[in-house]
Amino acid sequence: MPLTEVQPVKTRTFSEEVAERLREAIRNGSLGAGSRLVEQEVAEQLGVSRVPVREALQMLVEEGMVRKAPHRGAYVYLSTAYEIEEISSLRVVLECFVVERVIQNWNREHEERLRSIVGAMRAGMQGGDPQRIYEQDYAFHHALWEIAHHSLLLEVVSGLRSRLSRFLYEANSALSQEGASRHVDSHDEFIDVLKSGDVATAQREIATHILSAKARILTHCQLAPVQSLALPPAGTVAADVVR
Secondary structure (H helix, E strand, O other), rough: OOOOHOOOHHHHHHHHHHHHHHHHHOOOOOOOOOEEOOOOHHHHHHHOOOHHHHHHHHHHHOOOOHHHHHOEEEEEEEHHHHHHHHHHHHHHHHHHHHHHHHHOOOHHHHHHHHHHHHHHHHHHHHHHHHHHHHHHHHHHHHHHHHHEEEEEEEHHHHHHOOOOHHHHHHHHHHHOHHHHHHHHHHHHHHHHHHHHHHHHHHHHHHHHHHHHHHHHHHHHHHOOOOOOOOOOHHHHHHHHOOO
16 A cells, blocks of 8 residues: 555544643643653543553653653653753754854745744733743744754754753743843844844854743752853854854
8 A cells, every 4th residue: 555545643643732731731830840640640631542641751751851760650850950051051052053044044034923923922921921921932942943944953952942841931930020021022132133144143142042041940940050061152152063
């Protein structure tokens, strides 16, 4: 039988849906750090079989949100300060490469797309909806990854960010109204930099954005910064490491 005639496996859709439900529960704190994730219990609560639950848990293991241990099974994992530092420093390198490619590919449609996302983010901020702010913040970065037009880069950098998604959600939700407003406005300002075509400034801005998010996460989680993990100066990351 030709492969074009083979129907997609529907349980894969269930797996992705289960994974997203679990991600959301972890992000909003319904499933706290250390919470056990028993396949049968999750399956019963979501009304699915154990197979999509098992596949969903494996997705979250690969994303770093869940871990599995002998005699304990799967549980929600809380990253250490050192892991947060490592993920953030690697994100700086990769996102600097992203913005270089974004500027190379830039056009008016890209600006309109990003401005629209920021508008939705601002509406969420004005409505006091942290979930909408988080979703549109992610949409903004995902749009940048797509504009960069590099499928492997998109896969890697989105995976890294997903490992911090719970902490980003919680830390940003704790921002004051003024802090949330500045956070949203910074995205509009970043679009202006991208539009200008100034690669070096755009790379400094994205590095500052990522490291500021890291600082918010560490503060929110009451974790001390790791002094031994030296980060390259923001303005030299892409030139010295990526190229």
